[in-house]
Amino acid sequence: xxxxFVIGFPRIGEQRELKRVLEEFWAKKRSFxxxxxxxxxxxxxxxxxxxxxxxxxISSNDFSLYDNMLDTSIMLGAIPERFKSLKNEDLYFSMAxxxxxxxxxxMTKWFNTxxxxxxxxxxxxxxxxxxxxxxxxxxxxxxKLGIKTKINIIGPITYLGLSKRVDYGDVYExxxxxxxIYEKLLESISVLDDEITIQIDEPIFVKELDTKVLSLIKxxxxxxxxxxxxxxxxxxxxxxxxxxxxxxxxxxxxxxIGLDFLYGDENLNSLEIIASSGKKVIAGVVDGRNIWxxxxxxxxxxxxxxxxxVKKENILISTSCSLLHVPFSKKYEQKMSGEIxxxxxxxxEKLDELSLISKLFFNKDGLNQAEKDELCKNAxxxxxxxxxxxxxxxxxxxxxxxxxxxxRDGEASKRIALQRExxxxxxxxxxxxxxxxxxxxxxxxxxxxxxxxxxxxSYEAEMKKYIDECVAFQEEYGLEVLVHGEPERNDMVEYFxxxxxxxxxxxxxxxxxxxxxxxxxxxxxxxxxxxxxxxxNWIVYAQSRxxxxxxxxxxxPVTILNWSFVRDDMPRGEVSKQIAVxxxxxxxxxxxxxxxxxxxxxxxxKEGYPLRKEKIKIYEEWAVRDFxxxxxxxxxxxQIHTHMCYSEFNDIIDTxxxxxxxxxxIETSRSGNELLKIFKNAAYKNEVGPGVYDIHSPRVPTVxxxxxxxxxxxxxxxxxxxWINPDCGLKTRKWEEVKPSLKNMVEAVKIVREKLxx
Ligand code: GLN
Ligand code: ZN
Numbered sequence: 228x229x230x231x232f233v234i235g236f237p238r239i240g241e242q243r244e245l246k247r248v249l250e251e252f253w254a255k256k257r258s259f260x261x262x263x264x265x266x267x268x269x270x271x272x273x274x275x276x277x278x279x280x281x282x283x284x285i286s287s288n289d290f291s292l293y294d295n296m297l298d299t300s301i302m303l304g305a306i307p308e309r310f311k312s313l314k315n316e317d318l319y320f321s322m323a324x325x326x327x328x329x330x331x332x333x334m335t336k337w338f339n340t341x342x343x344x345x346x347x348x349x350x351x352x353x354x355x356x357x358x359x360x361x362x363x364x365x366x367x368x369x370x371k372l373g374i375k376t377k378i379n380i381i382g383p384i385t386y387l388g389l390s391k392r393v394d395y396g397d398v399y400e401x402x403x404x405x406x407x408i409y410e411k412l413l414e415s416i417s418v419l420d421d422e423i424t425i426q427i428d429e430p431i432f433v434k435e436l437d438t439k440v441l442s443l444i445k446x447x448x449x450x451x452x453x454x455x456x457x458x459x460x461x462x463x464x465x466x467x468x469x470x471x472x473x474x475x476x477x478x479x480x481x482x483x484i485g486l487d488f489l490y491g492d493e494n495l496n497s498l499e500i501i502a503s504s505g506k507k508v509i510a511g512v513v514d515g516r517n518i519w520x521x522x523x524x525x526x527x528x529x530x531x532x533x534x535x536x537v538k539k540e541n542i543l544i545s546t547s548c549s550l551l552h553v554p555f556s557k558k559y560e561q562k563m564s565g566e567i568x569x570x571x572x573x574x575x576e577k578l579d580e581l582s583l584i585s586k587l588f589f590n591k592d593g594l595n596q597a598e599k600d601e602l603c604k605n606a607x608x609x610x611x612x613x614x615x616x617x618x619x620x621x622x623x624x625x626x627x628x629x630x631x632x633x634x635r636d637g638e639a640s641k642r643i644a645l646q647r648e649x650x651x652x653x654x655x656x657x658x659x660x661x662x663x664x665x666x667x668x669x670x671x672x673x674x675x676x677x678x679x680x681x682x683x684x685s686y687e688a689e690m691k692k693y694i695d696e697c698v699a700f701q702e703e704y705g706l707e708v709l710v711h712g713e714p715e716r717n718d719m720v721e722y723f724x725x726x727x728x729x730x731x732x733x734x735x736x737x738x739x740x741x742x743x744x745x746x747x748x749x750x751x752x753x754x755x756x757x758x759x760x761x762x763x764n765w766i767v768y769a770q771s772r773x774x775x776x777x778x779x780x781x782x783x784p785v786t787i788l789n790w791s792f793v794r795d796d797m798p799r800g801e802v803s804k805q806i807a808v809x810x811x812x813x814x815x816x817x818x819x820x821x822x823x824x825x826x827x828x829x830x831x832x833k834e835g836y837p838l839r840k841e842k843i844k845i846y847e848e849w850a851v852r853d854f855x856x857x858x859x860x861x862x863x864x865x866q867i868h869t870h871m872c873y874s875e876f877n878d879i880i881d882t883x884x885x886x887x888x889x890x891x892x893i894e895t896s897r898s899g900n901e902l903l904k905i906f907k908n909a910a911y912k913n914e915v916g917p918g919v920y921d922i923h924s925p926r927v928p929t930v931x932x933x934x935x936x937x938x939x940x941x942x943x944x945x946x947x948x949x950w951i952n953p954d955c956g957l958k959t960r961k962w963e964e965v966k967p968s969l970k971n972m973v974e975a976v977k978i979v980r981e982k983l984x985x
Pocket of ligand 1: 958
């Protein structure tokens with residue numbers, strides 16, 4: 228008995244096999260049988276990996292063809308009206324991706340990860356009916372291979388909490404309709420075997436829940452535990468501590484409680500009550516969200532501390548959450564420096580860590596030679612990481628420590644007045660957010676250059692040609708503050724990461740983002756510095772092609788951080804401070820080269836918010852500080868813009884104000900007017916560019932629509948305070964959409980200006 232537990236395993240496949248077959252199926256190049264074939268192969272492979280690593284609790288139903296929340300909706304029969312005539316895979320993928328006649332269901336982020344789930348649409352009128360087929364089939368599939376799994380399901384309280392009511396009521400009103408379906412599900416599971424473990428994921432328990440929701444926990448789990456005596460229920464939480472819920476769960480007949488000890492320190496305070504309840508603790512100690520090799524010795528000490536409170540036999544050693552959030556295996560990383568590779572641990576390697584930790588913890592003297600060697604290797608790798616020159620850069624550390632310049636000179640209103648005078652732009656000045664369509668030709672030029680198939684000269688010539696075209700187009704269409712179009716960037720974080728020291732890249736570090744889509748986040752392993760300017764040549768070139776103002780374009784420190792795997796040997800805020808310092812040098816270089824407006828994108832600023840209210844303040848403090856450090860080098864006359872990709876500013880307007888950007892552009896297309904009221908009520912004085920049309924749709928907005936939109940904006944804020952722009956970058960759009968849309972935008976501004984000037 229190794230008593231170890233894996234909350235869930237990645238499913239996209241180590242070579243992204245699932246992605247490939249799904250996309251070919253959607254393109255009608257392969258059959259659904261092919262999809263099922265690949266899925267079966269992957270499930271088998273993943274179970275076997277876990278079995279071979281001696282994992283005791285291996286999951287079934289952690290696999291999904293698209294998303295587990297969507298699977299849960301199917302399980303509950305929670306099918307929105309518009310899809311009801313469809314069946315099987317047609318139904319499933321239409322819910323996920325839409326079809327010719329129905330829009331897809333909404334997708335949103337799974338807690339504070341970069342995984343996105345399909346948001347259930349519920350209504351009081353609906354009748355829910357159980358479909359346990361997937362769950363039962365997967366259990367039997369593993370059983371046939373000789374692997375007895377625990378069954379993973381998303382818990383009813385989390386499911387409801389993440390749903391939306393299409394009839395606008397409270398989602399928890401549906402509790403009494405949903406719980407009976409879960410009871411039926413457990414009934415059907417109970418006949419599958421003599422004894423069965425079910426893992427119920429309730430990550431919503433880590434959020435501060437109101438008393439009404441907390442009051443549902445006890446009845447839910449009392450009812451579910453009553454269904455059958457041969458079912459053991461493990462309620463699993465992750466990403467933060469779940470103190471409030473744990474206090475209630477210990478008084479229910481569940482078998483085990485899963486706690487994340489890496490991202491929820493406070494869970495330690497719950498150990499005593501769990502111990503006295505006699506329940507098992509599933510101790511999440513192997514990081515399911517980051518890619519660093521576990522420090523096994525440290526982890527053993529930590530577990531020994533837990534064992535001072537909870538009996539050893541009641542401890543199960545686990546990943547902190549599903550391994551879905553880390554890449555698959557290091558074995559495909561052939562290009563990475565050997566030293567760095569030793570510091571990393573992806574999904575498969577984490578299985579081995581888990582197994583070694585549990586052997587060491589439960590039977591220290593039972594290690595064989597290979598395991599002893601592995602332990603030594605672990606200690607050596609962690610030692611090397613602590614001391615490596617690749618990580619520690621004294622100059623950076625000194626500079627960050629002694630930083631004197633923490634914010635720009637001058638008060639905002641004076642700065643902006645000065646800038647307006649120097650830059651001479653009109654009211655309702657038009658601009659765009661930075662990128663223009665990424666064409667196949669651009670992508671090819673970049674990848675050919677990376678693969679050394681084309682020379683630096685021809686690559687640069689290609690990029691410059693694109694910049695020229697962008698400049699010419701913007702001039703022709705009458706845009707006023709121009710951008711260079713970002714042809715040289717395939718991604719707004721990777722581009723900077725590639726040029727900063729302290730950043731690493733993987734070849735195969737893919738992580739599922741949604742459906743078949745994966746991202747490959749770069750990783751920060753060491754102190755960050757900027758060996759040379761990163762954007763200056765491109766922007767200066769672009770500026771040289773026009774008399775208009777060319778806006779410099781950077782990604783902000785917080786966004787760079789939030790879209791990377793971050794070193795775990797330093798607080799996140801310290802890492803972002805180093806990035807900020809590097810960016811401040813870039814800004815200084817840009818302004819010295821004659822660039823007068825610089826945009827610092829903070830697309831992922833909001834994403835980094837902690838799940839717990841109690842931690843928000845600390846995050847905001849360092850996030851704002853680091854944005855300000857990044858722009859601290861900007862002279863008063865250099866205008867700093869920022870851009871944010873969302874429109875929920877209610878809670879964070881003060882924080883936005885503290886960032887003190889001269890101009891902020893935001894995503895607002897739906898109700899710019901409502902959004903602006905938040906700015907108005909907060910007496911926001913700086914300039915604002917609320918997106919006047921939605922770039923996420925291929926639809927071209929009409930002139931009238933935009934005029935209308937601008938007029939509504941003017942009801943809230945004066946013309947002097949407003950910029951006119953689309954609501955995000957245009958890289959995902961086609962030129963055929965971008966050109967007429969911007970033409971209409973400029974035309975609309977002209978009409979509004981004429982009206983205003985009477
Ligand atoms: N400047 C970036 C662009 O236009 C901003 C992207 C974003 O906000 N996600 O593409
Ligand atoms: Zn955006």
